[in-house]
Amino acid sequence: MRKAFAGHVAVHDLSLAxxxxxxxxxxGPNGAGKTTTLRxxxxxxxxxxxxxxxxxxxxxxxxxxxxxxxPEERGLYPRMIVEDQLMFFAExxxxxxxxxxxxxxxxxxxxxxxxxRRHRLLELSKGMxxxxxxxxxxxxxxxVLILDEPLSGLDPVAADLMRGVLVDLRRQGKTLVLSSHQMxxxxxxxxxxxxxxxxxxxxxxxxxxxxxxxxxxxxxxxxEGDGAFLSALPGVERVADFGRYVEVRMADGAxxxxxxxxxxxxxxxxxxxxxxxxxHDIFVQEVTAxxxxxxxxxxx
Numbered sequence: 545m546r547k548a549f550a551g552h553v554a555v556h557d558l559s560l561a562x563x564x565x566x567x568x569x570x571x572g573p574n575g576a577g578k579t580t581t582l583r584x585x586x587x588x589x590x591x592x593x594x595x596x597x598x599x600x601x602x603x604x605x606x607x608x609x610x611x612x613x614x615p616e617e618r619g620l621y622p623r624m625i626v627e628d629q630l631m632f633f634a635e636x637x638x639x640x641x642x643x644x645x646x647x648x649x650x651x652x653x654x655x656x657x658x659x660x661r662r663h664r665l666l667e668l669s670k671g672m673x674x675x676x677x678x679x680x681x682x683x684x685x686x687x688v689l690i691l692d693e694p695l696s697g698l699d700p701v702a703a704d705l706m707r708g709v710l711v712d713l714r715r716q717g718k719t720l721v722l723s724s725h726q727m728x729x730x731x732x733x734x735x736x737x738x739x740x741x742x743x744x745x746x747x748x749x750x751x752x753x754x755x756x757x758x759x760x761x762x763x764x765x766x767x768e769g770d771g772a773f774l775s776a777l778p779g780v781e782r783v784a785d786f787g788r789y790v791e792v793r794m795a796d797g798a799x800x801x802x803x804x805x806x807x808x809x810x811x812x813x814x815x816x817x818x819x820x821x822x823x824h825d826i827f828v829q830e831v832t833a834x835x836x837x838x839x840x841x842x843x844x
Contacts, residue, residue, distance in 0.1 A: 545594035547580055554580045556743040557594075562736075564599070567710070567720040569734035569751075571727075571823075573831050577743040578723050579616070582690055586613050599687060609637060612686035616693045616723075618677050622666040626657070626676055629665070630683060637684035644683065651679045655705065670697040678706070682713070689713065690721045695729060707733065727824035737823070739830060746830050755820040762825060763792040763800055765807060766815035777806055784825065789815065793825060 547555040555577045562568045572578050583589040585596055587608060598607035621629050627648065634644035652658045655675045660668055665676060674697045681689065694710070695703045710733060714720060724730055730737065731751060738748035747754060765771070766789040774790065775783040779798025784791040794800065800818050807813055821829070 545581065545584055545591045545596065547577075547584060547589060547591050554743050555584070555591075558740065558743070558745055560738055560745075560748070562719060562721060564719050565714070565717045566735040567714050567722065567733050569730040569737035570721060570723045570740070571725075571730065571737055571827060572740040575742075576740045578740065579692065580743075581740070582613070582615075582692060582721075582723060585690065586611065609684075610687045612681040612684065612689045614677055614681040614689070614691045614694060616696065618673060620665055620673070620677055620680065623664055625661075626663055626665055626668070627652075627661040630676070630680055633680045634683040639684050647683055647685070648679070651683065654709070655679065656702075671699055671702050674698055675702065675706070678709075686718070688719045688721070690723075692723045693726075694722065694724070695726055727822065727827055731823045739827065741831060741834055746834075751823070754826065755823070758821045758826055758829075760818050760820050761794050761796075762819050762821045763794060763803060764815060764817045764819055765790050765792060765813060767807065767811040767813045769811040771807070771811060773810065774803075774807065777803055779803060782825075782829075784828075791822065791825060793821065793829075 545555055545558050546553065558577070558581060560570075560581075570578050570581070580589065584591045585598075585603070587603070596603040599610060601607060630648055631641065631644050634647070635641060639647070652661055655678070657672060657675055657679075660672060665673060668676065674694075678691075678694065681691070695706055698706060707729065710720060720733075722730060722734060734751055736748070736750045737754060739746045747757075749757075765774070771785075771790060774780060774792060779795050780792055780803065781795050782793040784793075792803065794803070804813070804816050807816075
């Protein structure tokens with residue numbers, strides 16, 4: 545696919561293949577072309593070149609009706625009653641009123657929104673509004689779910705609940721496409737990913753294969769003491785500090801035992817492990833290598 549706006553190419557010859565029943569992560573910094581890509585899939589925008597297939601057939605209205613699309617920007621009516629607008633969205637997708645009501649009862653119960661069904665949307669918290677948006681996405685029982693930042697605005701309890709829902713949908717054979725900056729969630733949930741940058745696909749493949757390409761070049765260290773000196777040690781390219789532990793990316797040929805000796809001589813080390821880099825680290829490495837430092841929000 546290719547898409548340009550007023551001479552600016554937002555998506556360059558992007559090719560993605562997403563197997564049925566998988567969870568696929570579409571990653572990239574702000575402005576990479578992710579939302580433009582998703583809007584072309586949903587026919588909100590038309591590609592200038594290329595073609596889109598949905599469920600093994602050329603994309604058409606019937607195929608797109610089998611997609612549930614959850615945009616990052618909420619598409620709900622803030623002054624409308626929660627139950628009324630969810631029923632409205634289900635009926636637009638061809639779900640009969642009685643069946644829609646049955647499904648809605650189940651989803652409201654599961655996402656702890658039963659007591660809020662007769663409230664206006666604007667009376668709900670940001671996290672509860674996110675859950676209402678999710679119900680609007682799944683109520684017509686789509687085969688494919690495209691979810692743009694599905695955990696945005698959720699507290700830890702609600703985020704755990706939502707992750708459980710996503711895992712259940714995957715077990716039911718649904719195809720999930722997640723566009724997210726939450727690398728830990730992507731790494732745990734996704735079978736495969738694609739990273740795009742300035743409209744170009746930078747890398748793609750299964751999560752395991754992508755991580756293997758970068759080798760076991762990361763040290764995980766937990767310790768007590770002041771570890772500020774670690775970033776200046778020979779063989780250390782970068783240190784990601786997570787407060788309770790650090791991830792140290794090593795240069796090619798670096799000796800992890802030498803780094804351990806230096807650390808053990810100045811710190812009380814409780815954990816030392818050589819691991820494959822996290823998706824967080826790969827994301828930062830790839831984007832930074834192309835001359836653009838990602839924001840803190842993008843690597844949350």
